[in-house]
Amino acid sequence: MTLYGKTTSVRHRRAGRFFLCLAALIASGCSQQPIRLFGEAQGTYYSIQYYDRRGRDLQPQVDSLLHAFDLTASLWVDSSLLRRLNAGTTDTVDALFTDLLEHSLSITEYTDGAFDPRIGRIVQAWGFSFRQQQEPDSAELAVMLAAARGRVAVSDGRLIKECPATELDFNAIAQGYAVDLLAAMLERYGITNYLVDVGGEVIARGGKPDGSPWRVGIERPAADSISAPEVQTAVPLRNAAIVTSGSYRKYYERDGIRYSHTIDPATGRPVQHSLLSASVIDSLCWRADAMATAYMVMGLDSARRFIAAHPGGPGTAAVFFIYDSCGTLCSYATPSFEQTIKQNNL
Numbered sequence: 001m002t003l004y005g006k007t008t009s010v011r012h013r014r015a016g017r018f019f020l021c022l023a024a025l026i027a028s029g030c031s032q033q034p035i036r037l038f039g040e041a042q043g044t045y046y047s048i049q050y051y052d053r054r055g056r057d058l059q060p061q062v063d064s065l066l067h068a069f070d071l072t073a074s075l076w077v078d079s080s081l082l083r084r085l086n087a088g089t090t091d092t093v094d095a096l097f098t099d100l101l102e103h104s105l106s107i108t109e110y111t112d113g114a115f116d117p118r119i120g121r122i123v124q125a126w127g128f129s130f131r132q133q134q135e136p137d138s139a140e141l142a143v144m145l146a147a148a149r150g151r152v153a154v155s156d157g158r159l160i161k162e163c164p165a166t167e168l169d170f171n172a173i174a175q176g177y178a179v180d181l182l183a184a185m186l187e188r189y190g191i192t193n194y195l196v197d198v199g200g201e202v203i204a205r206g207g208k209p210d211g212s213p214w215r216v217g218i219e220r221p222a223a224d225s226i227s228a229p230e231v232q233t234a235v236p237l238r239n240a241a242i243v244t245s246g247s248y249r250k251y252y253e254r255d256g257i258r259y260s261h262t263i264d265p266a267t268g269r270p271v272q273h274s275l276l277s278a279s280v281i282d283s284l285c286w287r288a289d290a291m292a293t294a295y296m297v298m299g300l301d302s303a304r305r306f307i308a309a310h311p312g313g314p315g316t317a318a319v320f321f322i323y324d325s326c327g328t329l330c331s332y333a334t335p336s337f338e339q340t341i342k343q344n345n346l
Contacts, residue, residue: 032209041066042175043076044199050186051193051209058189065185066178066198072096073174075120086120086167091158098154100170100177105152107173107290110314111306115294116265118148120167123263126270136268145268175201176243176289183285195237203241203285213238213344221246221276221321221329236344241285245292246277246321262296273299274322276329281317281340291315300332307334 034049037059048062072094074080081097084090093101104117121144125136136144143165150163170177179201186194186205193206195214204214213236220230235242247262262271278295282288291314295303300320307316317336324330 037062039063039066042070042074042178042199044175046182046199047197048182048186049195050191051206052189052191056189058186061185062182065181069096069174069178069181073100073170073177075169075171082168082170085159088164091160093154093157093159097159100173101152101154101159101168103177103286104170104173104290107287107294107314110310111291111294111298113265114297115172115290116148117168117170117173118150118152118166119144119263119265119268120169121147121165122265122268123169123171123261124167126261126263141268148265148268172245172293173286173290175199176241176285176287179203179241179285201241201243201285201289202237204237205239207238216242218242218244218279218319219246219277235341237281238344240281240283240340240344241288242279242281243285243288243292244277244279245289245296247271247275247296262293264297271297271299275300275303276321276323278303278321279319279337280315281337282314287314291318295320304332307336 032051034051035055035057037046037048037057039046039059039062041063046062046066050058070077070080072081073096075082077083081090081094085093085097101117104115107115108117122136122141125140125144147163147165147167150161150166152162152166152168153160175198179196179198180203182196182198183194183203183205186196193208195202195204195216202216204216207213215234216237217234245262263269264271275296278292280288280292280295282291295306295315295318298306300322303318303320307318310316316334317340319331319333319337321329321331
């Protein structure tokens with residue numbers, strides 16, 4: 001097994017962590033200084049670095065894009081389109097929502113349901129959304145699982161739900177998708193050398209003026225949610241995204257039992273396996289985001305079997321962290337992940 005360190009984290013579980021990583025990486029000097037933008041969005045932070053000969057400050061454009069995205073896809077904005085669709089007060093959707101849903105369902109099919117956006121009610125019931133933490137009883141869970149298996153689709157600009165009680169949750173793809181939107185915006189301004197980070201979802205294009213690649217920290221899985229982040233290693237990144245999903249930051253404990261935020265769509269319950277984190281490199285950040293989540297549902301053994309059965313497919317460049325039977329932190333990096341790192345170092 002090849003040991004890679006520090007994993008970028010996930011959603012609220014990622015908040016603030018990557019500032020430590022980026023602070024170290026920004027310090028690496030180059031002749032032309034990047035423009036740096038920082039702010040808050042989607043309940044977490046964003047950090048953007050880019051090189052622009054014209055020296056343009058795109059902070060207003062960035063904030064406007066992220067605000068518009070929240071109005072469509074956020075569960076934390078009461079008036080968002082997603083909240084209204086889940087509540088049944090509207091069925092009219094926009095192009096952004098439609099694209100998010102189509103991307104999500106494509107990964108649901110690809111992973112045989114390990115990733116599924118239809119488990120919104122279940123995530124909320126376990127207390128990993130905007131509702132209070134509580135454990136649903138078996139009868140409640142059976143009803144919610146039935147709703148989560150109902151077909152959803154968009155037709156003529158309207159959301160069609162086979163089961164009216166089905167509620168969608170894009171949290172496992174939204175930040176990665178937002179990163180891709182920001183990257184596309186920078187490209188429209190003719191900016192081709194940049195690093196975009198939203199809550200630990202990162203995409204890099206081009207490189208630095210000296211020709212070196214961007215370097216992104218991978219976090220060492222922490223013992224608990226309040227442990228200070230440590231960067232064990234930094235991976236070179238060129239024209240790719242990297243996302244880490246982990247179980248060690250977002251959880252709660254009750255009666256001595258730790259409940260992970262990662263919900264298995266097959267059972268409706270938090271996963272119980274030993275996989276601590278999964279990091280995925282992909283050309284698209286939304287896809288890396290979704291696949292990292294799917295692997296956290298699968299667990300290490302199933303994830304390795306899945307990758308072996310899908311050579312060259314999305315998610316094959318991945319590294320996984322676990323504790324072995326002696327409590328030693330170990331990892332498994334796929335050949336595709338190691339090859340990508342090697343190529344990016346050139």
